[in-house]
Amino acid sequence: MYHYFQIVLYNSSKTLPKLLNSLISAQKPEGTKVVLHLRDQSENEEEHKKIKKILGENRSEDLEYVLTKGENIGFGRGHNTLFNDLTKVTHSDFFILNPDGLIFDDFFIEFQKHLDYFERSAENGFKWGMLEIHQFPAEHPKEYDPANLRTNWVSCAAVFIDRDMFVATNGFDDNIFMYGEDVDLSMRSKILGYELYHLPTVRFVHISYGLDHDKDNSFINKYIPASEMYLRHKYMGEDNVMEFETKLLNHPFRNEIIAIYNKLSKNLTDEYLGKIDLLPYKGTYARHRW
Numbered sequence: 091m092y093h094y095f096q097i098v099l100y101n102s103s104k105t106l107p108k109l110l111n112s113l114i115s116a117q118k119p120e121g122t123k124v125v126l127h128l129r130d131q132s133e134n135e136e137e138h139k140k141i142k143k144i145l146g147e148n149r150s151e152d153l154e155y156v157l158t159k160g161e162n163i164g165f166g167r168g169h170n171t172l173f174n175d176l177t178k179v180t181h182s183d184f185f186i187l188n189p190d191g192l193i194f195d196d197f198f199i200e201f202q203k204h205l206d207y208f209e210r211s212a213e214n215g216f217k218w219g220m221l222e223i224h225q226f227p228a229e230h231p232k233e234y235d236p237a238n239l240r241t242n243w244v245s246c247a248a249v250f251i252d253r254d255m256f257v258a259t260n261g262f263d264d265n266i267f268m269y270g271e272d273v274d275l276s277m278r279s280k281i282l283g284y285e286l287y288h289l290p291t292v293r294f295v296h297i298s299y300g301l302d303h304d305k306d307n308s309f310i311n312k313y314i315p316a317s318e319m320y321l322r323h324k325y326m327g328e329d330n331v332m333e334f335e336t337k338l339l340n341h342p343f344r345n346e347i348i349a350i351y352n353k354l355s356k357n358l359t360d361e362y363l364g365k366i367d368l369l370p371y372k373g374t375y376a377r378h379r380w
Contacts, residue, residue, distance in 0.1 A: 091119070091123070092122075092123045092124075092125055092182065093123070093124050093125070093185065094125050094127065094180060094182050094183075094184040094185065095113075095124065095125070095126045095127065095185040095187055096127050096129075096169055096173065096176065096184055096185065096187075097109075097129075097186075097188075097189055098128075098131060098165060098168035098169055098172065098189075099129065099130040099131060099132065100130075100131045100162060101134070101137055102141070102189040103144060105189050105190045105191070105297075106141065106189050107144055108192045109187070109189055109192050109193075110144070110145075110148040110153075111148065113153060113193060114150045114152075114153055116193055116194070116195050116196070116197050117195055117196055117198060117199050118152065118198045118199075119202050122198060123154070125154045125155075125179075126153070126154070126155050127156045127158075127176055128141075128155065128156065128157045128158070129158050129159075129160055129168050129171060129172050130157065130158070130160075131160055131161065131162040131163065131168055133161075133162060138159055141157065145157060156175070158172075164266070164267035165246075165262070165266075165267070165268045165269075165271060166262025166266050166268075166271040167264050169246075169262055170262055173261055181253060183250060183251060183252050183253045184251055184253065185248075185249065185250050185251070186246050186249050187247075187294070188247040188248065188296060190296065191225075191247070191248065191294050191295050191297060193294055193295075194226075194292075194293040196291075197292060200291045200293075201250070201289065201292045203291075204289050204291075204292060205221075208221070208287075217252075217283055218252060218284060218285050218286070219276075219279035219280075219282075219286055220244045220246075220249050220255070220275075220276065220284075221244075221250040221292075222241065222248070222249050222287065222288045222289060223248035223250070223289060223292050223293065224289060224290045224294065225248060225293075225295075226294065226295050230245060231378040231379055231380050232375070232376035232378055232379070233376055233378060234287075234288035234290075238287075239287045239289065240285055240287055240288075241287065241288045242286070242370070242371075242375060242377075243272065243273050243276035243277070243376055244272060244276055244287075244288070245272055247272075247294070247296055248294035248296065249272075252284065255284050259275060259278045259279055261275075262274070262275055263275070265320070265354050265356075265357060265358065267313065267354070268313050268317075269317045270314070270317030270318065270320065270321050271317075273321060273375055274324070277325065277362070277366050277368060280366060281362070281366050311343055312343045312347050312350060315338065315341070316347045316348075316350035317354070319331050319334055319335065319347070319348075319351040319355075320351055320354045322334055322368065323355050323358060324362055325362055325363065325365065325366060325368040326364075326369075331351075
Protein backbone atom coordinates (compact mmCIF):
# COMPACT_ATOMS: atom_id res chain seq x y z
CA MET A 91 0.00 0.00 0.00
CA TYR A 92 1.19 3.50 -0.87
CA HIS A 93 0.59 6.42 1.49
CA TYR A 94 0.95 9.85 -0.09
CA PHE A 95 1.83 12.91 1.99
CA GLN A 96 1.73 16.58 1.06
CA ILE A 97 4.05 18.90 3.00
CA VAL A 98 4.46 22.65 2.44
CA LEU A 99 7.83 23.94 3.65
CA TYR A 100 8.80 27.44 4.70
CA ASN A 101 12.20 27.83 6.36
CA SER A 102 11.72 24.28 7.62
CA SER A 103 15.29 22.96 7.56
CA LYS A 104 15.51 22.85 11.37
CA THR A 105 12.40 20.72 11.89
CA LEU A 106 12.27 18.58 8.74
CA PRO A 107 14.98 16.03 9.77
CA LYS A 108 12.96 14.96 12.83
CA LEU A 109 9.81 14.50 10.77
CA LEU A 110 11.64 12.44 8.15
CA ASN A 111 13.31 10.30 10.80
CA SER A 112 9.95 9.58 12.41
CA LEU A 113 8.44 8.57 9.06
CA ILE A 114 11.39 6.28 8.30
CA SER A 115 11.58 4.60 11.71
CA ALA A 116 7.83 4.19 12.36
CA GLN A 117 6.31 0.70 12.38
CA LYS A 118 4.51 -0.04 9.13
CA PRO A 119 2.21 -2.80 7.90
CA GLU A 120 4.05 -5.09 5.49
CA GLY A 121 4.28 -3.66 1.99
CA THR A 122 3.72 -0.04 3.04
CA LYS A 123 5.42 2.61 0.90
CA VAL A 124 5.46 6.30 1.84
CA VAL A 125 5.69 9.00 -0.83
CA LEU A 126 6.27 12.61 0.22
CA HIS A 127 5.35 15.45 -2.11
CA LEU A 128 7.07 18.53 -0.70
CA ARG A 129 6.82 22.14 -1.90
CA ASP A 130 9.49 24.50 -0.57
CA GLN A 131 8.15 28.06 -0.40
CA SER A 132 11.21 29.57 1.31
CA GLU A 133 12.50 32.75 -0.32
CA ASN A 134 16.10 31.97 0.67
CA GLU A 135 17.98 29.87 -1.90
CA GLU A 136 20.42 28.69 0.79
CA GLU A 137 17.44 27.31 2.70
CA HIS A 138 16.36 25.33 -0.36
CA LYS A 139 19.85 23.87 -0.69
CA LYS A 140 19.62 22.74 2.94
CA ILE A 141 16.28 21.04 2.23
CA LYS A 142 17.73 19.13 -0.72
CA LYS A 143 20.71 18.07 1.40
CA ILE A 144 18.43 16.88 4.21
CA LEU A 145 16.36 14.79 1.80
CA GLY A 146 19.53 13.28 0.36
CA GLU A 147 20.73 12.30 3.83
CA ASN A 148 17.42 10.76 4.95
CA ARG A 149 16.61 7.99 2.52
CA SER A 150 14.93 4.63 2.96
CA GLU A 151 13.66 1.79 0.79
CA ASP A 152 10.07 2.48 1.85
CA LEU A 153 10.25 6.29 1.58
CA GLU A 154 10.28 8.36 -1.62
CA TYR A 155 10.51 12.13 -2.11
CA VAL A 156 9.25 14.54 -4.75
CA LEU A 157 10.48 18.09 -4.08
CA THR A 158 9.38 21.24 -5.91
CA LYS A 159 10.23 24.91 -5.34
CA GLY A 160 7.86 27.86 -5.63
CA GLU A 161 6.97 31.27 -4.29
CA ASN A 162 5.36 31.66 -0.88
CA ILE A 163 1.67 31.52 -1.81
CA GLY A 164 0.44 30.46 1.63
CA PHE A 165 -0.68 27.17 3.16
CA GLY A 166 -3.88 26.50 1.21
CA ARG A 167 -2.70 27.52 -2.25
CA GLY A 168 0.55 25.65 -1.64
CA HIS A 169 -1.37 22.45 -0.93
CA ASN A 170 -3.71 23.02 -3.87
CA THR A 171 -0.63 23.23 -6.09
CA LEU A 172 0.82 20.06 -4.56
CA PHE A 173 -2.51 18.30 -5.10
CA ASN A 174 -2.51 19.24 -8.79
CA ASP A 175 0.96 17.69 -9.05
CA LEU A 176 -0.14 14.63 -7.08
CA THR A 177 -3.07 13.93 -9.42
CA LYS A 178 -0.58 13.45 -12.25
CA VAL A 179 0.80 10.47 -10.32
CA THR A 180 -2.15 8.97 -8.43
CA HIS A 181 -5.83 9.37 -7.60
CA SER A 182 -5.32 8.17 -4.03
CA ASP A 183 -6.49 9.79 -0.83
CA PHE A 184 -3.65 11.62 0.90
CA PHE A 185 -2.20 13.02 4.12
CA ILE A 186 -1.29 16.61 4.87
CA LEU A 187 1.37 17.13 7.55
CA ASN A 188 2.98 20.27 8.91
CA PRO A 189 6.78 20.11 8.81
CA ASP A 190 7.13 21.25 12.44
CA GLY A 191 6.27 17.92 14.02
CA LEU A 192 6.80 14.17 13.93
CA ILE A 193 4.62 11.08 13.97
CA PHE A 194 4.37 8.52 16.77
CA ASP A 195 5.99 5.12 16.20
CA ASP A 196 2.61 3.36 15.87
CA PHE A 197 1.14 6.01 13.54
CA PHE A 198 0.69 3.75 10.50
CA ILE A 199 -0.47 0.74 12.51
CA GLU A 200 -3.17 2.70 14.32
CA PHE A 201 -4.17 4.57 11.18
CA GLN A 202 -4.70 1.35 9.24
CA LYS A 203 -7.13 0.10 11.88
CA HIS A 204 -9.27 3.22 11.47
CA LEU A 205 -8.98 3.22 7.68
CA ASP A 206 -10.18 -0.38 7.44
CA TYR A 207 -13.29 0.58 9.42
CA PHE A 208 -14.05 3.66 7.31
CA GLU A 209 -13.52 1.76 4.07
CA ARG A 210 -15.99 -0.91 5.19
CA SER A 211 -18.46 1.83 6.12
CA ALA A 212 -18.03 3.46 2.71
CA GLU A 213 -19.37 0.31 1.08
CA ASN A 214 -22.74 1.17 2.68
CA GLY A 215 -22.85 4.67 1.20
CA PHE A 216 -21.13 6.33 4.15
CA LYS A 217 -19.13 9.47 3.20
CA TRP A 218 -16.19 10.76 5.21
CA GLY A 219 -14.29 13.82 4.04
CA MET A 220 -11.37 14.21 6.44
CA LEU A 221 -9.84 12.14 9.24
CA GLU A 222 -8.04 14.35 11.75
CA ILE A 223 -4.82 13.12 13.36
CA HIS A 224 -4.56 13.64 17.12
CA GLN A 225 -2.05 16.36 18.02
CA PHE A 226 0.28 16.03 21.01
CA PRO A 227 1.19 17.53 23.48
CA ALA A 228 -1.23 20.43 22.84
CA GLU A 229 -4.44 18.63 21.94
CA HIS A 230 -7.07 20.96 20.52
CA PRO A 231 -9.93 21.28 23.04
CA LYS A 232 -12.72 21.01 20.47
CA GLU A 233 -15.20 18.24 21.06
CA TYR A 234 -15.43 14.94 19.24
CA ASP A 235 -18.02 12.27 19.93
CA PRO A 236 -16.25 9.45 21.85
CA ALA A 237 -18.69 6.89 20.44
CA ASN A 238 -18.41 7.63 16.71
CA LEU A 239 -15.41 10.08 16.68
CA ARG A 240 -17.35 12.68 14.66
CA THR A 241 -16.28 16.32 15.05
CA ASN A 242 -17.43 19.68 13.68
CA TRP A 243 -14.19 20.72 11.97
CA VAL A 244 -10.67 19.38 11.60
CA SER A 245 -7.22 20.90 11.81
CA CYS A 246 -5.16 20.38 8.66
CA ALA A 247 -1.83 20.46 10.49
CA ALA A 248 -2.16 16.66 10.36
CA VAL A 249 -5.05 15.10 8.46
CA PHE A 250 -6.01 12.38 5.97
CA ILE A 251 -8.16 13.69 3.11
CA ASP A 252 -10.62 11.96 0.83
CA ARG A 253 -9.56 12.83 -2.70
CA ASP A 254 -13.13 12.96 -4.06
CA MET A 255 -14.08 15.49 -1.39
CA PHE A 256 -11.05 17.64 -2.19
CA VAL A 257 -11.96 17.65 -5.88
CA ALA A 258 -15.65 18.36 -5.19
CA THR A 259 -14.82 21.36 -2.97
CA ASN A 260 -12.03 22.63 -5.26
CA GLY A 261 -9.63 22.29 -2.36
CA PHE A 262 -8.60 25.09 -0.05
CA ASP A 263 -9.90 28.62 -0.52
CA ASP A 264 -7.16 30.43 -2.45
CA ASN A 265 -8.11 33.75 -0.85
CA ILE A 266 -6.91 32.64 2.61
CA PHE A 267 -3.14 32.97 2.98
CA MET A 268 -2.92 31.19 6.32
CA TYR A 269 -5.14 30.23 9.28
CA GLY A 270 -8.80 29.34 8.99
CA GLU A 271 -8.47 27.49 5.69
CA ASP A 272 -9.04 24.18 7.46
CA VAL A 273 -12.22 25.45 9.13
CA ASP A 274 -13.40 26.68 5.74
CA LEU A 275 -12.67 23.36 4.00
CA SER A 276 -14.45 21.55 6.84
CA MET A 277 -17.57 23.68 6.36
CA ARG A 278 -17.66 23.22 2.59
CA SER A 279 -17.14 19.47 2.87
CA LYS A 280 -20.05 19.25 5.32
CA ILE A 281 -22.27 21.26 2.97
CA LEU A 282 -21.64 18.49 0.40
CA GLY A 283 -22.61 15.78 2.89
CA TYR A 284 -19.18 14.60 4.03
CA GLU A 285 -18.58 13.76 7.70
CA LEU A 286 -15.46 14.73 9.66
CA TYR A 287 -13.72 12.50 12.22
CA HIS A 288 -10.99 12.67 14.83
CA LEU A 289 -8.62 9.70 15.28
CA PRO A 290 -7.46 9.81 18.93
CA THR A 291 -5.00 6.91 18.67
CA VAL A 292 -3.22 8.17 15.53
CA ARG A 293 -0.85 10.76 16.95
CA PHE A 294 1.34 13.59 15.67
CA VAL A 295 3.71 15.61 17.85
CA HIS A 296 3.09 19.22 16.84
CA ILE A 297 5.06 22.11 18.32
CA SER A 298 2.44 24.74 17.56
CA TYR A 299 2.87 28.49 17.93
CA GLY A 300 1.39 28.38 21.43
CA LEU A 301 4.16 26.05 22.61
CA ASP A 302 7.16 27.59 20.82
CA HIS A 303 8.03 30.66 22.89
CA ASP A 304 10.94 31.54 20.58
CA LYS A 305 8.59 32.37 17.71
CA ASP A 306 7.51 35.91 16.83
CA ASN A 307 3.72 35.65 17.01
CA SER A 308 2.92 39.03 15.45
CA PHE A 309 2.09 37.35 12.12
CA ILE A 310 -0.29 34.97 13.86
CA ASN A 311 -1.89 37.77 15.87
CA LYS A 312 -2.74 39.54 12.61
CA TYR A 313 -3.76 36.70 10.31
CA ILE A 314 -5.93 34.65 12.70
CA PRO A 315 -8.42 37.48 13.41
CA ALA A 316 -8.32 38.58 9.74
CA SER A 317 -9.24 35.04 8.67
CA GLU A 318 -11.95 34.95 11.34
CA MET A 319 -13.47 38.09 9.81
CA TYR A 320 -13.24 36.55 6.34
CA LEU A 321 -15.03 33.35 7.39
CA ARG A 322 -17.78 35.31 9.11
CA HIS A 323 -18.26 37.36 5.94
CA LYS A 324 -18.27 34.25 3.74
CA TYR A 325 -20.84 32.28 5.74
CA MET A 326 -22.71 34.86 7.84
CA GLY A 327 -22.52 38.19 6.01
CA GLU A 328 -20.92 41.60 6.47
CA ASP A 329 -23.08 42.55 9.46
CA ASN A 330 -21.46 39.76 11.46
CA VAL A 331 -18.02 41.06 10.46
CA MET A 332 -18.88 44.52 11.77
CA GLU A 333 -19.97 42.96 15.05
CA PHE A 334 -16.65 41.09 15.33
CA GLU A 335 -14.70 44.24 14.42
CA THR A 336 -15.91 45.95 17.59
CA LYS A 337 -13.86 43.39 19.55
CA LEU A 338 -10.70 44.73 17.89
CA LEU A 339 -11.01 48.33 19.12
CA ASN A 340 -8.05 47.96 21.49
CA HIS A 341 -6.12 45.36 19.50
CA PRO A 342 -2.51 46.52 18.86
CA PHE A 343 -2.69 45.30 15.23
CA ARG A 344 -6.24 46.48 14.52
CA ASN A 345 -5.41 48.48 11.37
CA GLU A 346 -3.23 45.72 9.93
CA ILE A 347 -5.92 43.10 10.63
CA ILE A 348 -8.59 45.12 8.83
CA ALA A 349 -6.24 45.73 5.88
CA ILE A 350 -5.54 41.99 5.59
CA TYR A 351 -9.25 41.19 5.81
CA ASN A 352 -10.08 43.73 3.09
CA LYS A 353 -7.50 42.11 0.82
CA LEU A 354 -8.79 38.59 1.55
CA SER A 355 -12.43 39.49 0.93
CA LYS A 356 -11.90 41.53 -2.24
CA ASN A 357 -13.14 38.72 -4.52
CA LEU A 358 -15.56 37.11 -2.07
CA THR A 359 -19.00 36.11 -3.39
CA ASP A 360 -22.19 35.14 -1.54
CA GLU A 361 -22.06 31.53 -2.80
CA TYR A 362 -21.86 30.08 0.73
CA LEU A 363 -23.80 32.75 2.60
CA GLY A 364 -26.27 31.06 4.96
CA LYS A 365 -25.43 27.54 3.72
CA ILE A 366 -24.22 26.33 7.12
CA ASP A 367 -24.08 27.55 10.71
CA LEU A 368 -20.43 28.53 11.03
CA LEU A 369 -20.61 29.16 14.79
CA PRO A 370 -23.20 26.73 16.17
CA TYR A 371 -21.80 26.50 19.70
CA LYS A 372 -22.22 29.88 21.40
CA GLY A 373 -20.15 31.72 18.83
CA THR A 374 -17.47 29.05 18.33
CA TYR A 375 -16.73 26.56 15.53
CA ALA A 376 -17.10 23.58 17.86
CA ARG A 377 -18.06 22.84 21.44
CA HIS A 378 -14.97 22.47 23.64
CA ARG A 379 -14.27 19.57 26.00
CA TRP A 380 -12.50 21.83 28.49
